[in-house]
Amino acid sequence: MNFCSKSWTTLSLTLKLTTASVLPFSATANAVETREESHAMVLLRGLPTLGTSHSVAIVELDPESENFGNILSEYEQPAMEHPLHHMYYSPTGRLYATGLDPKCSLAEIGLARDASGSPVVQSIDCLDTQGQIVGEDIMWHESNGQTYMFVTFMGGTGGDDGGSVGVFDPQTNAVVKVIEARKSQVGEGEAYIMYPHGISAYQDRMIVTSTVHPDLATGVGNSITVIDLNTLEPIQNITVENEKPVGFPSSPVEVLFARPTIHEDIEPAVLVNTMFGFETWKIPYNEEAKTFGEAEVIYSGVENKTAVPLEFYGNETELFISHGLPGVVKRYDLAQLPELVSTGPDIKAEAGAHHMIFYTSKSGRKLIAVQNNLLNLGDAAANDPTDIDFIAGLNDHSITVHDLDSGERSASLNFKDKYNKGIDNVEGLFGAGFVHHH
Amino acid sequence: MPLAFFVYRLSQTPPETTAIRDFSAPFVFGRFSVPEDNPLTEEAFRLGRRLFYDPLLSGNNELSCASCHLQELAFTDGLAKSVGISGEVLQFSSMTLANLMWGQRRFFWNGRTETLEEQALIPIQHKDEMGQDLDELLKELKASNEYRSLFHAAYGRITTDNVAKALSTFMRLLVSANSKYDQYLRGEMKLSAEEEHGRKLFMAHPDVKVSLRGGNCIDCHSQFLTSGFKDMFDGFSNNGLDNNEDLPIGLMAVTKDPAHRGLFKVPTLRNIAVTGPYMHDGRFQTLEDVMTHYNSGIKISETLSPLILEADNNKGDPDQARGLNMTAEEISAIIAFLHTLTDEEFLTNPKFSNPFDQ
The missing domain is CATH 1.10.760.10 (Cytochrome c-like domain)
Structure with missing residues (x-):
């Protein structure tokens, strides 16, 4: 997301939730090793008052490694104001990143191996998006038997009600189609796309969310859009709005089409997190009739004292949802989706709990690393104008590492303290360790 | 001094x-x-x-x-x-x-x-x-x-x-690392429709329940290297060449473990179109012969890889031959994909050539 407006600073005064307690750092040192299962790709944001630049890096995240927290390879972004935003691996192993800067709303990141066998970041190639700006999420899915790369652009081609889904050739990266339907231009009751961010798909139906204008001031969405993948046209909007704990529209952010291809027991349904409604919604889907049922709240942040629900991630048995405040990851039984049936206590990360990866330590322990940062990345103490206090305390600048079974914290790494940079995104070096991000 | x-x-x-x-x-x-x-x-x-x-x-x-x-x-x-x-x-x-x-x-x-x-x-x-x-x-x-x-x-x-x-x-x-497949992976070119069909079959384990057709190649030949896997003895397999009576000793000669009788190293498929005859003993002359083996010629033995035994596009039909049971078109597509693994640069690179000729 972009963060050009200061109008959201007032939110910091109205929203003060409990922050997670900080457990002691407990990393242990082992001999140097070359296993890569615990290496992560990170997008780092330069902080103007600290004189640092935006970059892409590879970092060691195994608390059992003596290299824990060390940057193993780093490549500075081409000169531009805003950093890259989210990373995704394609099914053929190519690494892409969306971007916040209009000069680079979508990029392919080049990785290679040097003569020691080590992975190195060797290039960032900004791609032609045909004017679509503020790239958010990416997924690969089929339309009429052909695989495409779908990218949400929260700014679309500009304007107060912009937003688009870019359809790209996954080989050439060329734009095949820009799916755009402005609310101001479609007829009353017609489907529109506005500020799209989250994206998920099942069979021939794709869902994108309507989140917030990139300037965080012009407008906020409160619905999801259904796209017919046979025609690549939007066909329906479904409103997901109930409580307004901060006085704004609900701002649906991430979405997951729960489906039997994730787990055979799952009845198809769309799950949506609302950033300002603090809720998780369920919308049942009838795949025979291709119709969506009534949307209902299945998790209330107001009731549970959590706010800013963000990402869906999953492994073979569990679904994980991050909540920016107080900075926790909640865990649920994958097989019982679309219902959210808890499988254990929250994983207590830090304020801004956001993206995550799953991997194993050198000794074989299952780990989860949580990136704790939403938008606020500046240095307020130095009067950094980029430190927009979007919602109070969503900027811990850290990655916390936890034992996946117990949730207990094993280690943490604060990028601002160690590298004078913020951290915007984390992804496993080999793409994931998770299987159901979308 | x-x-x-x-x-x-x-x-x-x-x-x-x-x-x-x-x-x-x-x-x-x-x-x-x-x-x-x-x-x-x-x-x-x-x-x-x-x-x-x-x-x-x-x-x-x-x-x-x-x-x-x-x-x-x-x-x-x-x-x-x-x-x-x-x-x-x-x-x-x-x-x-x-x-x-x-x-x-x-x-x-x-x-x-x-x-x-x-x-x-x-x-x-x-x-x-x-x-x-x-x-x-x-x-x-x-x-x-x-x-x-x-x-x-x-x-x-x-x-x-x-x-x-x-x-x-x-x-x-x-x-x-510069075959047509590598160039495809780098986004530098597209595969033909037949090659792409073959690539998808190569990467898919057949699942009759969801109508997924597959050649099951990736179960032993990894996605990018097309070689066997490196962990432990994962990179060795009994791929159904012989029945129990004719099963050669294979990896068991090294490990002394009877479970390893008839297992041989899974080779890389890079440049496979120019490396025939095929298998450890060169029993198959052509890629068509190889695919015929996997499609209908699997021989059962005590150490046969379960990954091969379970890979059947017509599972449940007892009259079908042991193997993948793919169509002729699907076999041709996999062979077309295998040809994309030929790296002409590798085969002619002067750096790898005979220095006595230079």
Whole structure:
């Protein structure tokens, strides 16, 4: 997301939730090793008052490694104001990143191996998006038997009600189609796309969310859009709005089409997190009739004292949802989706709990690393104008590492303290360790 | 200081070597490691390349490593089973030498060595392969001004260990990464419709329940390298060539474990179109023969890979032959995909060619 407006600073005064307690750092040192299962790709944001630049890096995240927290390879972004935003691996192993800067709303990141066998970041190639700006999420899915790369652009081609889904050739990266339907231009009751961010798909139906204008001031969405993948046209909007704990529209952010291809027991349904409604919604889907049922709240942040629900991630048995405040990851039984049936206590990360990866330590322990940062990345103490206090305390600048079974914290790494940079995104070096991000 | 002592000290001084230049390998090939005492250097590569092509390494000075490992055949020899210095037909087919830094870390069809350095000296000494006595080889190498200079630059001394190290360095740097498939992975080109169909079949394990057709190749041949997997003995498989009565010893010769009888190393499929005949004993002449085997010719034995036994596109039909039961069109598509693994640059790269011809 972009963060050009200061109008959201007032939110910091109205929203003060409990922050997670900080457990002691407990990393242990082992001999140097070359296993890569615990290496992560990170997008780092330069902080103007600290004189640092935006970059892409590879970092060691195994608390059992003596290299824990060390940057193993780093490549500075081409000169531009805003950093890259989210990373995704394609099914053929190519690494892409969306971007916040209009000069680079979508990029392919080049990785290679040097003569020691080590992975190195060797290039960032900004791609032609045909004017679509503020790239958010990416997924690969089929339309009429052909695989495409779908990218949400929260700014679309500009304007107060912009937003688009870019359809790209996954080989050439060329734009095949820009799916755009402005609310101001479609007829009353017609489907529109506005500020799209989250994206998920099942069979021939794709869902994108309507989140917030990139300037965080012009407008906020409160619905999801259904796209017919046979025609690549939007066909329906479904409103997901109930409580307004901060006085704004609900701002649906991430979405997951729960489906039997994730787990055979799952009845198809769309799950949506609302950033300002603090809720998780369920919308049942009838795949025979291709119709969506009534949307209902299945998790209330107001009731549970959590706010800013963000990402869906999953492994073979569990679904994980991050909540920016107080900075926790909640865990649920994958097989019982679309219902959210808890499988254990929250994983207590830090304020801004956001993206995550799953991997194993050198000794074989299952780990989860949580990136704790939403938008606020500046240095307020130095009067950094980029430190927009979007919602109070969503900027811990850290990655916390936890034992996946117990949730207990094993280690943490604060990028601002160690590298004078913020951290915007984390992804496993080999793409994931998770299987159901979308 | 006596002159002789000075010369002795000089000869013991490790040379200043040059790290290999302009090296870059695809990220998706994965991590590789090189022995700490044998780093990749320009000097070692130069020496290893010369040794690889030099008949001096054989007992009769007529055969080199390259006699059974021809570059244009992806360093195989086009024979079902190789023939060495004795004239006897050897036990196995000559293996390709592409991308040896990745995949299974045991070498030879039956995995009898765990390092390239260990592997390198075995064919040289084998009485039916190159029939060379290592002491004799050292005498011949030391008699050569050229080799004295090359060994000095690379390692300082002429030793059998350094012969093995140099050959290993040359083989490690035989990287094949510019096939049509590689170019496809880099987004530089598209596969034809048939090749793309074959790629998808290659990558898919058949699942009748959800109507997913698949060739199941990826269960043993990894997605990017197309080689066997490196962990433990994952890179070895009994792929249904023989029934129990005819099952050869295979990996069991090394591990003594009966569960390993009939298991052989899963080779890389890089350049597979030019490396026939196929299998450890070269029993199949063509890729069509290979696909016929996997499609309908699987023989049952006690150690048959379950990954192969379970891979059936017509599962549940007891009248069908043992195998993938794919259509002729699907088999053609997989073969079309296999042809995209041919790397012409690798097959003709002057850096890998015979230095005595230049």
